[in-house]
Amino acid sequence: MNMPYNLVTKNAHTVRELAKYFITVQENSRIVTVSEFESMIDTARGTIQNSLKVLSEANAITLVSRGHLGTFLIHKNLSLLLNFAGITFLVGVMPLPYSKLYEGLSTGLVQTMENQLNIPVNMAHMRGARQRIEMLLNERYDFAVVSKYAALKYQEQNHNVDIIVEFDKHSYLQNHVIMFADKNNSKIEDGMRVGIDYDSIDQSSLTLEATLGKTVELVPISYNQFTDKLQANEIDVAIWNGDELPNHPEKGNTQPLNLENDDNTIAVIIIKSTRVDLKDLILQIMDVDTVMDTQRKVIDGKLMPTY
Known part of the structure; x- marks a missing residue:
């Protein structure tokens, strides 16, 4: 991490953590006390105060004390805070x-x-x-x-x-569809070989839902191999992203996958x-x-x- 100002080692960590904190605080909001900062960052009071001074003098933050109401963040420069926090991309x-x-x-x-x-x-x-x-x-x-x-x-x-x-x-995506190797099939039936990609939460979960209560063979296959396996008749059916259909030849039958919501x-x-x-x-x-x-x-x- 390249800090924007020359800081001694013990201050660098504190400045970084304070910068991360101020990224989360909205302008015109009350900030925590120095004592609370001590507990949050596990460092000495003087180090906290010096680090706040560094951020203030760099115009990364503008703080105003309002007596018994506490100290408020009046303005922050998000780009400078990101730099101090070590978030460069x-x-x-x-x-x-x-x-x-x-x-x-x-x-x-x-x-x-x-x-x-x-x-x-x-x-x-x-x-x-x-x-x-x-x-x-x-x-x-x-x-x-x-x-x-x-x-x-x-x-x-x-x-x-x-x-x-x-x-x-x-x-x-627009929708998911059910692709069948045989153009005469239009629904998943017992005995079918069903392609499933367990790396895809969407595809695997939708497949398990669509085959619930049916006696089928789940065939683990990488998602990008589904169409090849269907055309080779190595599987009978697979659930697929409907947006990809125009990019693949359709020899079998495709049916919409009806779901309860659009998640x-x-x-x-x-x-x-x-x-x-x-x-x-x-x-x-x-x-x-x-x-x-x-x-x-x-x-x-x-x-x-x-x-």
């Missing part, structure tokens, strides 16, 4: 950009966030919500894009990620639950309407995708 991860929806979403996220910050925002691309969440928890990435359906499914058994931003319906079509941003500073930062800079508008422009061909 953000990296997110989302699905591979194989559809216009994903290209538009990636473009909207990068442009919106970079327009609000003086730091670069990069998007990595990785298949499988489960893998994206694993990398997020390992702090390889700062935030991840998954479907609301996948996020809620994951949260049913885990409490280490938070949904912090939710986008519009059909921001993630599988909604994109959300998730972060590791312990990253409180990052949560507040993203909430401050994220404009859902702008991201959605950018996504529509990419889909309509009015804007070149950047990702």
